[in-house]
Structure formats: structure tokens, C-alpha cells
Amino acid sequence: MSNPELICPAGTPAALRTAVDAGADAVYCGFQDATNARNFPGLNFTPDELRESVAHAHAKGAKVLLALNTYPPAGKVDLWRQAADIGARLGVDAFIVADMGVADYIARSHPGIRLHLSVQAAASSPEAIRYYCEHFGVKRVVLPRILTIPEIREIRKEIPCEIETFIFGNHGLMVEGRCSLTNYLTGQSTNMDGVCSPASDVEYARHGDGSMSSQLAGFTIDCFGPGEKAGYPTICKGRYTAPHRSEGYYAFEEPVSLNLSRLLPDLIDAGVHAFKIEGRQRSKSYVRGVVSAFRRAVDDIRAGRQANIADLVALTEGQKQTQGAFETKKWR
Amino acid sequence: MAVREMTKLTLGPITYHWSADARRDFYARVADEAPVDEVYLGEVICSKRAPFHEADLPATIERLERAGKTVILSSLAEVMLKRERKATGDLSAMESPEIEINNAAGLFARGRRPHRIGPFMNAYNEATIAWMAGQGATHVCLPGEMPAAAIAVAAQAARELGLGVEVQVFGRASLAVSARCYHARAHGRTKDNCQFICADDPDGMPLRTTDDRPILRVNGIQTQSESYIDLLPETGRLVADGVTHLRLMPQSVDMVAVASAFRNVLDGTIGLGEAEVSLRDLCRGVRFSNGFYHGQAGYRRIAMAETA
Structure with a gap:
């Protein structure tokens, strides 16, 4: 049985302090630019903010993981290299990377700092993971959210690095790092710009019958009845019609979020080293609630006590949730 | 003109589940008539489909090579299951023909032996391309969403390393892959x-928004653009920027005629306007797009400014 770390999102310095104070073993964050996959307005850190945040985290015994997990387009590689150099100077504990060129640069220039392989690298087989371990010295892989627990257990036996899995938050449907849906509709790229369904392109249209539609760059992504709560227009959670599905259906996935709280003991038993909570775009109070609830649950399981799963289930109350691929391969 | 004569036209792998018969007919005609220099074969999208057409591969390779085409076998984009790992390992062990790798599992198996880098490998920049070249890559197909400025920098870096550089210029763009099959899901299956x-959908299953606007195509685990990429007007700039190979993706249209339109423009034997008209005629009812190339939303069609 492993003794898993709790890896928590920090979209802002305030969220970072909140996560650390609520019991995060490590927090992950990024700079205010395209070098990370949550390049949203109002989020992320300046170098000065990161310096103070690293000091706060280290003083509380928590680690800081810097996400450099996008793909530099040719001609802009220096921005990613400079971000790595700044992170190294400020004493971050690991870099989370996806691009081979970025991984190679860090492995050569900052060999003393751990490399974690981002989910954006989409390494979903032992061979792919071993490629990054052998060439760049990757110490941990963040697994795509597409594997069952027995599959994770098997992968664990065949790779020389630690495993981190998502346990809670947004549930991406596409292979991460291989999705250009947002760029197709908006002109902003998830891989190159760190943008997914950007708020600047979102509109909600109210119709005569009281219904509402959510739109991204002018494309209707979903529609809602007069009494329904309108969701955010993420392309892979949208409702579309197909020739034999004229009524409209969720072609990829319903708007659900991932909640693996019931599976925590099984994941620990499978040898997972770190549990990741998604949500750098979330509020401080959300971070506080989720991190402290999972802190208690992980501590209970470590101590051999029954975890109070009800608290965790309640965190997504009113919202549909799923165990996704982790529970059964029928999800595929 | 010397540079233009070197530019190669390639035919990408069939992404759809065309029947073995349809594939045989298609490649026989490609061998006899299509002015393409190189043809990529193999199942890239779904490992379950491979048994349907694998047995024909040797004959198809022989047929195409006899017609003077270079044949390259492409590997799966998504590798997770045992059969996918085995298929990738087996392909990576081949001495000939050339192989194109679309997943890091293939890079691991191939080691430093020569190989091409496929469009799913995310070779977005000169540093990554240099890394890959150092590991045995001889050729790189750039990701479909890269804009012109980045293509130019990447192409120059790749050429300096002695690599071929390829860009998709025709057909639906691959926008996403998944572990989940959306064709099965649409029919209530797993x-x-x-x-x-x-x-049933040889050109992909169309998805429309609920207010009836065409938006995407489903092809098993892959999501494609509704529009066909058409970079015919941009071929001159692509070639000038150092791109050596232009990739046509097989769609359910007359691909021989499509290839001829591109070949004629590259050779300067017909005017761009005339070629565009014939391409539109060949693909009636299909929207064309070039937004990615111009750094705009991918679905958009950006008109070329008149150049003096």
C-alpha cells in the first residue's frame, strides 16, 4: 500500500495559501502566460508572487509544482525556457511538462529538479511512460483519466516512476494534449496557448420561450429549459444532433465531474503515489472545502479508519458526477 | 522552379472504417492514376478495425511500390490496450517499408532506428524537432493546428537537420482523439x-448544433472538423517556407482528381483560380477551411489577399 500525497490546485497566491493551510502535500500552479494549460484571465502567478508562495508552502512543509505543460509553437520556445529558469531560481520542487523539447531543456539545464510528466503528454502505456523516464529522467507520470484501476495496477508494475491520478474535478473527455476543438471554434489553442473554451468567447442567449442557449464563438453548445441551470459551454460536454439522433444528445459526455472518493482505498492499494485535485480556476472557498475533505479522507485511510465518504460526495451535490473509466471499461 | 519540383504530394492514411474491398479499389486506382509520390497505409484510429484490412497490406504495398510510390506504414495514435501495444511494437520492429510513429510507445520501441514523426506526435517546435532528429527521426508531419509563422520556423529548423517536413493541405482536420468511441456511444453501445x-459513415458521422449548424464529424474515437482543410491557395507559401511534403487526407471524394489539382498547381500547369474551382466542384456541399494556417478559428475560410 502506498502513502499517497494530496496534490492541490492553486490558481492564485490566495488559493495556494488556502490549499497549503487546508493540508495539501503539494500545490501546482503556473505563470500568467501560455506556458501552462490554465492560461485564464485573472489566474496564475507573477514571479514575485511565486517567490512568496514557495516560501509559504515550504514553511508549512508543502511542495510547489510548476506547470509548464503546454506545447511551445516554433519560434516561441524561449518563453518556456525562461519560465523554467525562473522556477528553478525560485526553488520550485518539480516541473510538470508535456513537450519533449521543454523536458529535454529542463533535464539538461536543471538536472537537480524533479520532472513530472503532465497528463497533457498523454502517456497511457508503460512504453510511452518509459520513453520519458529513460530520456528525461521523469520521476512521476500524471495518468490520463482513461484507465481502469486494474490497468493502473498493471502499469505500476512496468514503469520505473511514481503515478499520480486525478481524483476530483473537471472530467476531460479527449486525450489531453491532442485536442484542438477550442482552436477550431475560437482561434485559441489549448496546446499552444493554454486555453480551453475561453470565457471571452462565451455567450448565453435567452430565447422568447424562456429557454437559454450557451454559445462558444457563436456556436450553440447546449440549451436549457426555462427552469434549468445553464452550464458552461465546453465543446466536449455539448449537446449535438446526429442523423439518427435528431433530438440532440451529449455526443461525447454529459456535463459531469469526476469524483473518485469511493475508489480511494482501491487506488491506494493499486500503488498510486499521488492524488490530484483539478481546479486551478476554482475559488478559495471551493479549494478549502475540497482539500480539507480529501485531507481527512486520505488520513483516515492511511490510519486504517473508515473514511467519511459522504462529505466528499456532498462536495459535488447538485452536480452530476462520475467515476469515469476508473470504475469500468464500459465507460469507453 | 527547382524547389517546387522537389515538393512531394503524399496521401495520408485512411482514417475511416472503409471495407477491405473499398480499400483495394481505392489503392489500385491511386497506384494507377494518382499523381502522389508517397502513400501512408495502416490503421491509425482504432485497433479493432485493423484485422479487416491487415491481410491485404502486403499486396497493397507491392502494388503501390510497383507504381513508383513510396509506402510508409503509420502507427496507432492511441495506445493503451495490450493489442494496441503489441501492434505498435510489431510495427516498430519492421525494417521496411518506412514507418510513421504517432505515439510515444512507438518511439520507445523504435529506439534510434530511422522513422517518421506523425501528426499526432506534437512536434510543435524546433527544440522538439531537434530532439526527435537526434533520436532517429528522418521526417516530421507538423500538427494540423499550427499557424504559418510557426510552420516556417519549424520547417527551417527541420530542413537544417536534414528532415523532411510535411503539412496537411487537404481533408478533414483531426481535432481530438479519445479512449472512448463516440460512434458506439451515438448508437447506445460501448x-x-x-x-x-x-x-456506415465513410466520411465521418456529422454532428450539428441543436440550432442545426454543421460543426464536427465523429470517426470512432476521433473527432474531426466538419470542414475540409484546403490549403491549395497557400501551397506557394508553404513551399517557399521550406515544407517539402504536402499531405492529402483520403475523403469520400475523387481523390485522384484532388491530387491532380494540387499537382497541377505545384507544377504551374494550371492557374490557382482554375484549380480552386475544380476542387470545389469535386467536393460539392463541403465547406473548406484554412483558419488554423492563418492563426484564426480553424473552421474559418480566410480569403487570400491579392498579391501584386
């Missing part, structure tokens, strides 16, 4: 019990 329903 991937393991799909009954190969994707065979």
Missing part, C-alpha cells in the same frame, strides 16, 4: 460491443 457501426 467500444467493446461497437459492432463496427462506424463503417
